[in-house]
Amino acid sequence: MFFDEEFETLPRPALEALQFKRLQNVLERVNANVPFYKTSFARAGFSPSDLKCLDDLQGLPFTTKQDMRDSYPYDLFAAPMEDIVRIHASSGTTGKPTVVGYTQKDIATWTDLMARSFVAAGAHKGDIIHNAYGYGLFTGGLGAHYGAERLGASVIPISGGNTKRQIMIMQDFGSTVLTCTPSYSLFMAEEAKAEGVDFKELKLRVGIFGAEPWSEAMRDEIEQKLNISAIDIYGLSEIMGPGVAIECIEAKKGLHIWEDHFIPEIIDPVTGQRLPEGELGELVITTITKQGIPLIRYRTRDITSLTYEPCVCGRTHARIARMSGRSDDMLIIRGVNVFPSQIEAILVGIEGIEPHYMLIVDRQGTMDTLTVQVEVSEALFSDEIKVLQALSRRVEKEIKDMLGVTCTAKLVEPKTIQRSEGKAKRVTDNRKL
Numbered sequence: 080m081f082f083d084e085e086f087e088t089l090p091r092p093a094l095e096a097l098q099f100k101r102l103q104n105v106l107e108r109v110n111a112n113v114p115f116y117k118t119s120f121a122r123a124g125f126s127p128s129d130l131k132c133l134d135d136l137q138g139l140p141f142t143t144k145q146d147m148r149d150s151y152p153y154d155l156f157a158a159p160m161e162d163i164v165r166i167h168a169s170s171g172t173t174g175k176p177t178v179v180g181y182t183q184k185d186i187a188t189w190t191d192l193m194a195r196s197f198v199a200a201g202a203h204k205g206d207i208i209h210n211a212y213g214y215g216l217f218t219g220g221l222g223a224h225y226g227a228e229r230l231g232a233s234v235i236p237i238s239g240g241n242t243k244r245q246i247m248i249m250q251d252f253g254s255t256v257l258t259c260t261p262s263y264s265l266f267m268a269e270e271a272k273a274e275g276v277d278f279k280e281l282k283l284r285v286g287i288f289g290a291e292p293w294s295e296a297m298r299d300e301i302e303q304k305l306n307i308s309a310i311d312i313y314g315l316s317e318i319m320g321p322g323v324a325i326e327c328i329e330a331k332k333g334l335h336i337w338e339d340h341f342i343p344e345i346i347d348p349v350t351g352q353r354l355p356e357g358e359l360g361e362l363v364i365t366t367i368t369k370q371g372i373p374l375i376r377y378r379t380r381d382i383t384s385l386t387y388e389p390c391v392c393g394r395t396h397a398r399i400a401r402m403s404g405r406s407d408d409m410l411i412i413r414g415v416n417v418f419p420s421q422i423e424a425i426l427v428g429i430e431g432i433e434p435h436y437m438l439i440v441d442r443q444g445t446m447d448t449l450t451v452q453v454e455v456s457e458a459l460f461s462d463e464i465k466v467l468q469a470l471s472r473r474v475e476k477e478i479k480d481m482l483g484v485t486c487t488a489k490l491v492e493p494k495t496i497q498r499s500e501g502k503a504k505r506v507t508d509n510r511k512l
């Protein structure tokens with residue numbers, strides 16, 4: 080099933096021809112309308128008319144999060160303010176948020192791409208979409224909302240929070256599709272259980288989860304606890320919001336990135352050089368149709384790989400692998416690189432352990448230490464100390480064996496690790512404090 084079959088299945092040569100035309104156009108536009116790009120192109124000795132093929136994109140400078148901060152709030156906008164109909168912002172951990180603006184056409188494109196993403200995930204007209212992404216400056220709520228309406232589905236704009244009420248509404252309104260962060264879906268499962276509600280008796284069929292890193296093991300856990308098919312959706316406000324890429328329900332193997340609007344590249348985060356297909360590196364995206372705030376070679380900081388192999392679903396758009404994490408979330412513990420999602424995958428695979436955890440990094444003298452706080456299941460918690468100790472040792476050993484990192488496992492009581500209704504916080508790094 081497609082939303083926009085012609086574009087979703089464009090043969091590669093036609094897709095690349097379209098990308099080239101759109102790239103030329105966006106380069107002209109930013110060069111003419113955004114002083115930042117005019118200067119950075121001039122510094123690189125580049126003029127948009129120099130672009131002879133798609134590969135020439137590699138010669139252009141990157142745009143970074145810092146560039147966006149320096150342009151706060153509107154300096155990277157390529158359209159006049161009176162043409163901007165919506166403003167979103169991402170909170171960011173330090174200082175000012177990153178601000179993005181959409182023209183009417185940008186909203187229409189986003190809406191279509193979200194509808195396209197919903198269809199890829201197996202949603203359709205007639206579905207009741209329970210949208211628990213937060214509404215507000217965060218792009219999750221409104222992005223999914225518009226896409227759901229465009230699809231012709233019934234959308235419940237419940238936003239995040241008040242989990243008991245979410246469960247009641249899901250039950251009474253017959254929600255068939257759930258959209259929220261993966262961590263929040265597990266929180267819902269937990270609340271439902273506490274309320275005596277069995278997900279198997281709900282009409283829920285599909286969950287569309289993103290906005291934070293999660294693992295394949297977490298997918299299995301969610302699918303089993305919520306009795307649904309769980310789909311990974313990716314996006315970021317700088318580029319658009321949710322719906323930049325999504326898994327298709329047919330394969331669930333990599334996320335199709337909508338290449339008629341975005342050109343993806345994978346680079347070595349240190350050298351900035353482009354990496355070959357299949358190699359893990361930082362995702363860089365160029366937007367080729369955006370009007371409000373087009374971005375050229377934006378460094379997402381997200382770590383993934385890219386494949387152009389044909390997919391069983393028939394879509395011709397390249398796929399990015401499930402995100403391993405963000406390069407700025409990567410922990411370096413005594414020289415070993417670890418992503419929280421790698422630890423998550425191990426924890427979720429251990430029986431008696433719940434998928435709620437927090438990684439605490441500290442420095443004692445010159446030594447980094449990693450403490451993995453993780454909840455044990457209710458059943459185990461009342462067990463003998465000996466059993467719990469054995470479980471801690473097992474967690475430590477598996478992490479050491481699989482990732483090469485020494486850690487201390489600290490088992491904590493069920494429901495003591497902070498639950499999140501949006502993006503989960505998984506790491507406390509005391510070294511930076």
Ligand code: DLL
Pocket residue numbers: 169170212217218219288289290291292293311312313314315316317320321322379381402404405
């Ligand atoms: O999180 C947009 C979104 C909303 C995506 C709803 C999916 C669903 P930001 O708040 O700007 O936008 O955060 C973007 O979140 O750079 C990634 O690091 C992370 N992220 C988003 N989706 C995924 C995913 C929204 N599927 C940042 N897997 C991105 C891993 C993700 N990380």
